[in-house]
Amino acid sequence: MSPEATALEGRIVANDLTKVFGEVKAVDGLSFSVEPGSVTGFLGPNGAGKTTTLRMILGLATPTSGTGTISGLTYAHLPHPGRTVGAVLEATSFHPGRSARNHLRVFCAAAGLPDKRADEVLEWVGLTQAARYSVRGFSLGMRQRLGLATALLGNPRVLLLDEPANGLDPEGIAWLRGLLRHFADVDGRTVLISSHVLSEVEQTVDRVVIIARGRLLYEGRLADLEGANGGVVVRTPSPEQLSGALAPLNVKVTPRADGSLGVVGATPEAVGHAAWAAHVELHELRAGSSSLEETFLRLTAEPSAPTEPGA
């Protein structure tokens, strides 16, 4: 990776991040980048190492090895982190006896922001009515909104949100989606949101970083993930011939565990026609029942066989 690319304003880069807790490798040589102007989903099952990764990027945890950077700098070296990066980590971080407004005013003071900023962000997240109540009585959804308000205080260029949809009702999720899309599309900010449920963020994100057991499984556009465009499953006794026949369609062909082929980027009709034209025998041809969620589950499933030794 060239230094210029790394130093791109607003880009989040994980470079070979590793975190070991005792005997457990919570994060294992993880590298990925998150681009400005996009909403990136950071996905993986519970315990995959998402929160640990975010904590390392945010400087709350020290990597065992590797680095996490934002705009080319480690968190501790950011000139005004409170005004550059907004972050919410899972499990809410509020004193139960402090009102929402006072909570925000504490951090206005710490970041050197005017106090009226607290009222502005409260309005953004729809908590103006509850501003003067102590957080003790807040629902999980309200706490999520207050966490988001805290992250937005400094009008940050980069947002990292850990499970932000947790506890939000469908209306709240739609609202969050609109807000995050606006940040990325209109403001060109960097937005990274973690989730353990793909469907929760499927309609919000452009790109995904999928991890399991601390390792990267997939990084790229959500649209390129098998199943995203209703992939096609096809079974044939001559897979090589079929691959050749499909080559002009510019599709991605991957062998599936059951011996069939997964085809991404074409309709079943197009695949069937190509096979017929090339005289390739087909035993099965169907629209990919492998939805995104299935793909996600398959990607992140525990390996049934032992993993490769010495990896």
Add this chain to the structure above:
Amino acid sequence: MINLIRAEWRKVITVKLGWGMLLGALALAALGVVAQIASNGNGANGNFLPPLSAAETQRSIAASSGSAYLFSVVVGIILITTEFRHFTSRPTFLIEPRRGLVVVAKLLVAALVGIIYGVACAALTAAIMAIWFAALGVNIGWVSNGILLSMLGDTAVIAIFAVVGIGVGVLVRNQIAAIIGTLVYLFVLEPLTDIIPLVQKAYPYLPGAAAAAVTGANRGSLAHLNAVQGGLVLLGYGLLFAVGGWLFTIRRDIP
């Protein structure tokens, strides 16, 4: 730094704890004054206490304000441990990743809180004394009997104990353990050293004895430091704990 101090100050005044502890400190001080004046027979028959007009009696009554150190040390502990308990440590260290600066801001704010506790308790103590003594027709030698000076010493000790509380809390993140450990030390362990010959030489340098050197509430026949030395030794404990906490806990991963 001024931003961090403002933030830490707001953390104190926006929750009930600081105010509740202040009320507790005031109540304890008032109780001490009232009990001492009421139990003093003022030279009446069968009462062996020196009369209210005696300088040592007046100083002893005025020293009631000093009990607020119990509250200020607990407030200091809670100011820092509550960050870890409620995970406000996360936004705090996200906005200011230089964790040492946050701890310094907390030390300063804790000292300020301690001074406010000390001044409030001294003012209440002085007010009760002034009114009650006037009613009894006894003069108070505020300056000549060294009362103002001892109240100043008490306030210093209360402020320094708040700093010690921050230091303990930085070192022992667990709130309950830090509070109970501190109180057990002050009330049980340190008094025990009086009766253990081996540690009697070190006794003047222990936190409670250093505090006693400042307030003048010397215990028994044991040697004590002078007031300024005592104050510095006590402050030294606070800073030592804070530095130790920075080395062993604060620099590590934030929960």
